[in-house]
Amino acid sequence: MDGVADDLFKALADPTRRHILDELVDRDSQTLFEICARLATKHGLGLSRQAISQHLAVLEAAGLVRSRRQGRYKFHELDTRPLEHIVTRWLRPDSPENTP
Amino acid sequence: MDGVADDLFKALADPTRRHILDELVDRDSQTLFEICARLATKHGLGLSRQAISQHLAVLEAAGLVRSRRQGRYKFHELDTRPLEHIVTRWLRPDSPENTP
DNA sequence: ACAACAGGCAAGCCATCACTTGCCTGCAAG
DNA sequence: CTTGCAGGCAAGTGATGGCTTGCCTGTTGT
Incomplete structure (x- = not known):
């Protein structure tokens, strides 16, 4: 039950991985070399x-990135x-915005 | 700009520190020995x-915990x-709740 | 078929981190 | 005043993580 969150927070702990997420927000579905160049x-x-590549593996293990093979x-x-x-794990329920 | 988030994510990376946050959610304003015992x-x-103590120092550096001295x-x-x-940094704006 | 390209695998190095041990400082109650 | 309790300050150790280097697999294009 905490092992899931463990991979997630560990993935977010590194600034390079957060930059990769920033890049994927800016432009989704990139290859490894594209991400490498844009970083x-x-x-x-x-x-x-x-x-x-190793950073992407960590992000993939955390479920934040999914890979789709197409040719090479x-x-x-x-x-x-x-x-x-x-984050809602620690946010008290007296906050205004919750529960979609 | 990322240095602030760096301390924050590094603080959340450790499972013990997350357990400490859980404990403080369950019962706020605890001493070091209380947290130690309850963990x-x-x-x-x-x-x-x-x-x-070191974990609390990390959480305090991240701004997640503030300490208040009272006697000993x-x-x-x-x-x-x-x-x-x-987390809103990566959540796309097509979600229902956003924009402060 | 051969060369160039996208990516993967595995070992190794170096820095950071989590945790311990030992000693030292204040506060408080007998 | 002295004893015990709450906490802090190091320095040291073992393990994990990030990054590199070198080599190997599979796909695309001429």
């Missing part, structure tokens, strides 16, 4: 291809659903 | 006093405000 240009991160390309899609109910 | 009994965590006791209070706007 280098827009965020100034000079990381190797494998570094991003592998497109990565963002899934923000795990994020929605993760 | 041991309710969550089965046999951690030393300093371990919890130090009460720790939960502050969930940093949690509210942290």
